[in-house]
Amino acid sequence: GQQLNQSPQSMFIQEGEDVSMNCTSSSIFNTWLWYKQDPGEGPVLLIALYKAGELTSNGRLTAQFGITRKDSFLNISASIPSDVGIYFCAGSHYNQGGKLIFGQGTELSVKP
Amino acid sequence: KAGVTQTPRYLIKTRGQQVTLSCSPISGHRSVSWYQQTPGQGLQFLFEYFSETQRNKGNFPGRFSGRQFSNSRSEMNVSTLELGDSALYLCASSLEGGLGTGELFFGEGSRLTVL
Numbered sequence: 172g173q174q175l176n177q178s179p180q181s182m183f184i185q186e187g188e189d190v191s192m193n194c195t196s197s198s199i200f201n202t203w204l205w206y207k208q209d210p211g212e213g214p215v216l217l218i219a220l221y222k223a224g225e226l227t228s229n230g231r232l233t234a235q236f237g238i239t240r241k242d243s244f245l246n247i248s249a250s251i252p253s254d255v256g257i258y259f260c261a262g263s264h265y266n267q268g269g270k271l272i273f274g275q276g277t278e279l280s281v282k283p
Numbered sequence: 284k285a286g287v288t289q290t291p292r293y294l295i296k297t298r299g300q301q302v303t304l305s306c307s308p309i310s311g312h313r314s315v316s317w318y319q320q321t322p323g324q325g326l327q328f329l330f331e332y333f334s335e336t337q338r339n340k341g342n343f344p345g346r347f348s349g350r351q352f353s354n355s356r357s358e359m360n361v362s363t364l365e366l367g368d369s370a371l372y373l374c375a376s377s378l379e380g381g382l383g384t385g386e387l388f389f390g391e392g393s394r395l396t397v398l
Contacts, residue, residue: 174325202385213287213373213389214326259326263385269316269331269377270339271387276325 177260177274184250185282192258192277193244200262203236203243204271208257217258218245250281285310287390289374295396301362304393308355308376314338315357316387317349320371329372332357333379361395369397 177194184190194203202221206214218229220236220243227234233246243260257278261271288307296302308315316339317329328341332351349359355376361368371394375387 204385204387206389211391213375213391216386216388219386261326267339267385269314269333269375269385269387270328270341271316271318271326271385272328273326 175260175262175272175274177277179277180275181278181280183280183282186250186252188250190247190250190254190279191244192260193242194260194262194274195242196262196272197241198264199240200272201240201265201267202263203234204261204263205232205234205243205245206259206261208259208276210256214259247279250279252281252283255279255281287374287376287388289372289390289393291393292391293394293396295398296364297398298364298366300364301360302364302395303358303360304372304374304395306357306359306374306376306390308357308374309388312376312378312388313355314377314379315351315355316375316377317357317359318373318375318389319343320373320392321369326373329359364397366397369395371395 175194205217208214218234225236231248257276260274290305314333316331320326331339335351346362351357371392373392375389
């Protein structure tokens with residue numbers, strides 16, 4: 172099935188460092204979303220973006236909807252151990268909000 | 284507000300058997316979507332139901348089916364199980380699904396192992 176190109180696949184960082192990950196697509200999306208998944212649980216919505224160029228923050232998390240509508244990035248500032256997990260980007264096309272196309276995920280490890 | 288509830292959380296089946304998974308969406312949500320998550324393929328969309336009607340379908344064989352009831356609860360069924368069907372099956376609910384913002388809220392999933 173179709174997937175977004177998400178990078179990096181994994182990151183090992185020191186506590187307190189900033190983190191950046193991004194997603195690109197060959198097609199235009201109407202909505203970009205960022206989810207985090209902890210082991211044994213379902214993905215949890217972190218940030219939702221609806222307009223090209225939109226920059227949205229949720230605490231230490233900041234995400235942007237790319238101008239071309241084909242990409243998005245997520246930044247995490249001053250990482251803490253509980254940021255550990257797998258982060259997924261997801262996009263949906265117009266009138267297909269129930270059908271998300273996911274990236275492969277970025278596995279984040281934070282060293283105290 | 285209760286979240287999305289999926290049952291059972293874990294189950295083991297053998298090849299050729301069939302399985303039914305259940306999902307109760309967040310109260311007031313009318314759309315339920317199902318996803319399959321595997322290490323190799325990641326998260327893949329199965330289908331979406333809205334007001335008891337299938338609105339969208341992913342690229343899965345006909346062995347995968349679903350339905351939604353009048354109270355928005357949903358079930359998915361996989362018949363003639365294959366080893367490759369071993370996966371985490373995730374249900375997600377939203378207010379309006381394809382008609383809305385696309386913000387989906389996921390359950391914890393049903394972990395299916397096929398032996």
